[in-house]
Amino acid sequence: MTSPDPKIIDLINAKKESGESLVSLEYFPPRTEDGVKNLNNRMERMRKNLNPLFSDMTWGAGGSTADLSLELALKMHQTGHVANMHLTCTNMSKNGDPVSAVREALQRCLDGGIRNIVALRGDPPAGENEWKAADGGFTCALDLVKYIRENFGDQFGVSVAGYPEGHPNAISELEDGEYESLSEAEKGRCSEFDGVKYVCKDEDYKKEMDYLKQKVDAGADFILTQMFFCVDVFKTFVEDCRKWGITCPVIPGLMCINAYPGFRKMTKFCKTRVPADLDAQMESMRDSPEEVKAFGVKFGADVCRKLKDFGTEVLHFYTLNLEKVVYGITDELGITSNLIEKSNETDAKSMVAVGSAWARVGDSVRTIYGEGIVTEIRKDGVTVVEMSKWILAYNQKPVAYLQKGHFQKAFA
Numbered sequence: 001m002t003s004p005d006p007k008i009i010d011l012i013n014a015k016k017e018s019g020e021s022l023v024s025l026e027y028f029p030p031r032t033e034d035g036v037k038n039l040n041n042r043m044e045r046m047r048k049n050l051n052p053l054f055s056d057m058t059w060g061a062g063g064s065t066a067d068l069s070l071e072l073a074l075k076m077h078q079t080g081h082v083a084n085m086h087l088t089c090t091n092m093s094k095n096g097d098p099v100s101a102v103r104e105a106l107q108r109c110l111d112g113g114i115r116n117i118v119a120l121r122g123d124p125p126a127g128e129n130e131w132k133a134a135d136g137g138f139t140c141a142l143d144l145v146k147y148i149r150e151n152f153g154d155q156f157g158v159s160v161a162g163y164p165e166g167h168p169n170a171i172s173e174l175e176d177g178e179y180e181s182l183s184e185a186e187k188g189r190c191s192e193f194d195g196v197k198y199v200c201k202d203e204d205y206k207k208e209m210d211y212l213k214q215k216v217d218a219g220a221d222f223i224l225t226q227m228f229f230c231v232d233v234f235k236t237f238v239e240d241c242r243k244w245g246i247t248c249p250v251i252p253g254l255m256c257i258n259a260y261p262g263f264r265k266m267t268k269f270c271k272t273r274v275p276a277d278l279d280a281q282m283e284s285m286r287d288s289p290e291e292v293k294a295f296g297v298k299f300g301a302d303v304c305r306k307l308k309d310f311g312t313e314v315l316h317f318y319t320l321n322l323e324k325v326v327y328g329i330t331d332e333l334g335i336t337s338n339l340i341e342k343s344n345e346t347d348a349k350s351m352v353a354v355g356s357a358w359a360r361v362g363d364s365v366r367t368i369y370g371e372g373i374v375t376e377i378r379k380d381g382v383t384v385v386e387m388s389k390w391i392l393a394y395n396q397k398p399v400a401y402l403q404k405g406h407f408q409k410a411f412a
Contacts, residue, residue: 005082005115007157008054009221021335022314026056029068035350054082074112088122089138098137116157119144149219160215162223164237165189166200171271191273198271222248227255231306255318256325257296260286297328321351365407
């Protein structure tokens with residue numbers, strides 16, 4: 001029987017004046033048994049090599065990995081990590097009760113020694129674009145924070161998500177000519193994909209910050225941010241938090257650049273701002289995986305140095321269940337020495353998330369007609385796929401309308 005984990009906020013406060021370079025790590029549940037076995041081995045190696053302040057385990061879209069996420073989080077705790085388990089209120093009904101599964105998960109965490117939870121609303125379940133609350137269930141992360149505090153008091157440390165560029169649902173597509181009328185703050189958050197610009201407008205950003213303040217006031221101890229690649233965006237977000245009276249720690253979520261396809265997919269999915277120089281460098285290396293990883297180390301270390309200079313207390317790495325780039329960054333920062341030489345990613349192909357099997361808008365899929373790109377997922381379950389290899393008159397591409405089960409997601 002292991003002792004309960006300390007609360008992360010207590011660890012942060014205890015080390016605030018130490019000047020230590022603190023790191024934390026985030027993992028996701030793999031799809032296969034081999035993937036789970038390999039991940040357990042990797043988490044143990046990274047714990048010994050990096051001594052992370054805490055380690056996160058994500059919770060799959062639509063509650064898809066509920067049991068596995070909990071099992072892996074408990075394994076983390078049992079093997080010496082301070083486990084920080086993500087918990088969402090998406091698709092968590094059990095026997096018609098929209099709250100019981102959440103209550104059960106929290107109780108299992110408590111009984112198993114886990115004392116830290118990331119309270120999230122969560123993404124829609126497989127095949128759906130819109131998030132919908134169950135009748136009588138949670139409607140948002142704020143409800144979940146309140147529930148934890150009302151039913152478990154201060155037994156858990158609670159963290160919440162923050163979005164420096166705005167939540168993807170709050171980001172709007174700009175019309176032609178609209179960019180010039182944006183405020184300087186809006187231009188600082190603006191992203192562009194396929195010639196189309198997107199931004200969380202000031203009025204929507206204000207709503208985001210108001211809501212974040214509500215989550216903290218309801219009992220959240222600290223904030224973990226969505227990924228970003230522009231340090232100034234993070235700095236502005238932290239400064240805005242202080243203006244809103246949010247005084248808790250704000251920990252930057254750092255997406256390690258491991259591969260060109262994953263970088264392009266994730267930034268487009270989240271509408272993340274990609275600085276022009278980063279965009280150009282990534283494009284120049286698109287066909288050189290090793291070069292991308294090496295660049296990911298240099299770029300990540302540069303971002304971390306700027307964050308440390310800004311006064312950031314903890315660097316939170318989205319590992320993507322891999323180690324080489326993380327080790328390279330910590331080597332560059334002087335936190336570790338020559339760890340990158342010890343990295344082993346021969347199991348990389350097994351590190352595919354459960355939810356990765358689900359196709360979403362923008363994903364490549366294989367069909368009986370060939371490969372294509374998902375352009376729409378309709379409420380009736382029909383998926384619209386624009387075929388990639390056929391070109392018709394006037395540069396048009398044929399479109400297929402497919403039911404679930406008639407296509408498979410294509411992995412890079």
